[in-house]
C-alpha cells in the first residue's frame with residue numbers, strides 16, 4: 243500500500259501540532275511504501291518547524307587511556323580509529339539514524355549545527371539549533387521544551403527517543419566523555435549520553451501526554467516534550483536505575499549502576 247501525501251497530512255493534522263515545533267524520529271519501513279521527501283513535506287506543512295538528530299558516529303575515536311567509569315573499554319577499537327573520518331558540515335548522517343534525517347539535512351532550507359558527533363538539522367528552528375554547544379550537546383532539546391515542542395515517533399518507539407537523554411542529564415545521571423576527529427584536531431566531547439535500549443519502560447508513564455494516529459499501518463505518537471522530561475526526571479529520582487537495559491555487558495548502563 244502506498245501512503246500518499248494526503249494520508250500523511252491528514253494524519254499529522256489530527257495530532258494538532260500546527261503551532262508547535264517537533265523533534266522527529268522515523269522508520270519509513272513502518273509506513274509501507276512512502277518516500278522520505280513526502281513525509282518531510284507533510285511534516286513541514288503541519289508543524290511550526292522540524293528538528294532531527296543528524297549524528298555522525300564515524301568521527302569517533304577510542305583512546306588508549308581515559309577517565310574511569312566512562313562506559314567504554316579503552317584501546318578496544320583500533321580498527322574504528324583507523325577508519326574514523328573528520329567531521330565536516332556536509333558529512334552524511336549515520337545510516338543507523340534512518341533515511342529521514344539525511345533527507346532533512348540535504349533540504350535546501352535546512353540548517354545544521356556543528357557538533358562533531360551529535361549535530362542536529364532542522365527547518366524553521368534556527369534559534370533551537372544555535373543553542374547547542376560542545377559542552378551542552380542536548381541544549382536544543384531544552385529550548386524545544388521551553389517552546390512547547392513535541393516529540394514525534396513515526397513508526398518507532400522510545401528506544402530512539404533522544405529527548406529522554408536530556409531528561410537523564412537533568413536528573414543528574416552520569417554523562418560520558420567521547421572523542422571526535424575534526425579537520426583541525428581531536429575534540430573532547432563531554433555530555434555523551436548513556437544507552438537508550440531500556441527506554442520503552444517509560445511508555446506507560448507517558449500515556450496521558452501522548453497523542454496517537456495511525457497512518458498507512460504505522461503508529462505515529464506525539465508526546466509533549468515538557469511533560470516527557472518531567473516524567474522521566476521524576477522516575478529516575480524515584481529509582482536511579484530505571485530505564486537501563488538488561489544486557490549484562492552493557493558498558494554505559496553498568497557505568498550508571500556503578501556511579
Ligand SMILES: [Zn+2]
Nearest residue numbers: 437487492495
Ligand atoms: Zn544498556
